[in-house]
Amino acid sequence: MEENMQEIIIDATFLLLEKKDMNSISVREIAKQANVNVAAISYYFGGKAGLFSLMMEKYWQDITLLCKEIIEKEDMSKEEAKSFCQRFMKKQMNSTGILRSEQIMYQNYEIDVKTKERIELQFQAFTHLVGKCNPNCNEESIKIKVISLLSSLTHPAFWNEIAEKITWDRETFMCSYVRELVENL
Structure with a gap:
């Protein structure tokens, strides 16, 4: 039951992070979205900071x-690249709040070793893909x-709210956008 409750809270928080950064989300908002008591967040995660730390780790684990x-692919077709x-862009588009929160952290603190390694891994992967x-x-x-390419895939996440209003639907937009990018590599 504990793992299920944690997942419910995590899923609810990811939904909120699609539109807002961590600083703009309250514990009450998370509890309401997850349909749990506010105390559950402290009990399972040690508070908002512990929950958001876990959210960042889950996000970066996926990326x-x-x-x-x-990187492990020996041969790659344009279809595989697309x-x-x-998948990369979808993760970015569904994580606007995490990306904005991370930007705020970088403005207030230096980039830590783990983050530097994750950024280097992204460059390594895209260098492999482009090559x-x-x-x-x-x-x-x-x-x-x-x-x-990296900038083009990441930047629309910051325009997420606008893109939803000016495109017919997010999935079709991302598919067309990526097809255009990869075809023009």
Whole structure:
């Protein structure tokens, strides 16, 4: 039962983090979304800070697995590259609050070793992806394409609220957007 209650709270918090950063979400809001008592958050996570710390770890664990998966691919078609990019972008689009919270942390504190390693892993994965899609590209050109692609996939998460209003639906938007990006690598 405890694991189930923790998952209910985590799922509810992820829903809230789709639209708001951690500083803008109250414990009462989380409890209401999860349909639990406010004390449950303290009991299971030691409070809001403990819950959000776990949320950040879960988010980065998913991104890390995704990056490692692509690095392990020996051969990669454009379709596989599109699939990877869509999964990456979807994770970003569904994690706007986490991304904004992380930005706030970086403004107030330095980037820690774990975060630096996660960012390096993302660059390694995208360098592999771009290199496989463009085997004749030189190193400098690959780096430019990696930065462009990573920025292009991550940045729409910050426009999440707008994108939902100006696109027909999020899934179709992401699919079309990624197809265009990968075709132009």
